[in-house]
Amino acid sequence: MNPEDNGRRKVLKGALGGGVLAAGAATLPGFVLPALAQGERLVPFTDVPETFQVRAVRPNSTHYQDTRQIDSFLTDNDDFYLVQHYGQPEIDNDSWRLRITGMVDNELEFSLQDLMDRQAVEEVIGFECGGNGNRLFHGLIGNASWRGTALRSLLEEAGIQDGAKEIVFFGEDTATEEIRGREVEKAFARSLSIDDAMRDENMLAYSMNGEPLPHYHGKPVRLIVPGWYGVANVKWLTQIHVQDTRYMGRFMGRDYVTLKRSNVGGVERWVENSVTTMNLKSSIVRVTELGGNYEIMGFALSDGTPLRSVEIKIDDGPWQQAQMHPDNSRYSWKLFSMEWPNPSDGEHTIVSRVTDVDGNVQARAEDLPERVSYWEEFGQFPRTVRIG
């Protein structure tokens, strides 16, 4: 399903202005957890149209979060965004098998139990859809603790042969695609170079926030490539194929392809690239008020490069340091917050920018290279709120 297809009806559980969310928010030194405390209220964003609403999860449908409602470091499994282009296939965990085929010394087959019997890894990994953006207030996002087994050890056991170039990850979900006037049955698939696939942190995940991987998130097993856009994380994984040619399927070669103006060795050209690692970005998503004290909160994402700072600018004021959530980790989303003492009544513009340890600074959208299509939206996102 294309993220642009999202309807704008129906209200998500605990929709804005609705019932009180979890009371009694814990306070940690230096960072107030964002759950609404008793008496706390959300300050309205004036850039969110009244008609913007998030609908409940429905079968075969995209789901995005209402990011104003982010109230915990880990996203609930049933509020973690959902994108699937070929529907949500039913899979029986007992008969499911994962095969490793192609240019390997040993073709291998695993049951779910086989994978669960291997050494387990667990890590908090947050990601967004490559099609996430301002129009959805960045709701195609989530952050979860994933448990699984390392991809690398499986590939080593299979033994990748000399001359292999790419590894293709196929999902169980298929659709009939019309390509040059011919209807063909295609599975969802994405590929990685051998080097990218062999990164230690890639995992085949069978558990999400302590639960078996939910149906909609790709049960029983999905690929997780930390630091990459969500499209790399193939759900309902059934086959891993090693080959010596590039894989040119729809989600590598046509969709999730960003077209932007680039400088190519001194020549300005329009360049297409497949969506890969996540760009450095941040966004303010939530402003709260409790007893006259205001707080601004947001998230940042990176490809795993550690962050140096997140700063917030209010109207024409200076950039001010935000505080980082103590649970932030290398591949998680990074929550940040800043107190906003005594804002004056009226409308204010607030914007965040993130800087990584290499000194890369999130640019203003208007300073980024010209780009066609909505993939990879990572410029600064000024928001407006009304006080009083």
Ligand SMILES: Nc1nc2c(c(=O)[nH]1)N[C@H]1C(S)=C(S)[C@@H](COP(=O)(O)O)O[C@H]1N2
């Ligand atoms: N098999 C399969 N895997 C898939 C997709 C899909 O359509 N089919 N969509 C991808 C895209 S575009 C995204 S953004 C993420 C979304 O993962 P989630 O629904 O668990 O958030 O899954 C990826 N993996």
Ligand SMILES: [Mo]
């Ligand atoms: Mo996506």
